[in-house]
Amino acid sequence: MGSQPGPSRGPGGPRREGGGGGGGARRQYARRRKVCRFCAERMDYIDYKDARLLGQFIPERGKILPMRTSGVCAPHQRRLMRAIKRARNIALLPFASDV
């Protein structure tokens, strides 16, 4: 009971600093947001014939890269998906690559 005066105690100091100043110092954003490539380049039409462009969105296995990885926005991901599927149909891109 006699040792109650907090301010002089060791743990009290840092805690007050952390707790008192924490409201302002707390990080608000954990991760930087990725920007959609197609929005940045102002691409309105994703061409299925452009195999080199589409190839950047299919990893080795041949699957479509999820937008949470690539950062592509929803409208562009939809167009991209359609373009990739068309390209697959005409053998420009693989349905599934080996290995």
Added chain:
Amino acid sequence: MRTYEVMFILKPDLPEEEAERIITQMEAVVTSTGGLLRKTDRMGRRRLAYFVRRYREGQYVLLEAECEAATVLELERRMRVAEPVIKFQSVRIDEELKRASKLQQARSKSSARRKSKRGAERGAASAASPA
């Protein structure tokens, strides 16, 4: 009238004059049924992403035409029958092109404003950095 892109793949070992004949035949189908041929593009030999009728390569040909649906049906029927054609795909593109041009127009309208704004920002930044 709608705009279509018809892509087909010819056998890689097909002689040049044979390929030419098939292409002119397809073009004739478009024009004879009242369609307007926009362009014919021979994309050349390419490696296929997977085996198609035991071929690993093919000659890609692209037709772009404004025509009716019946024309595309006739084209597809012929390609199915034609022996040197190993794969084909027709895609309707007018709606997507319309949408793209619309977006582009809207963008060019606002780009002038945005440009002047960005220029002002850049000027302020370069003025601040030397200090």
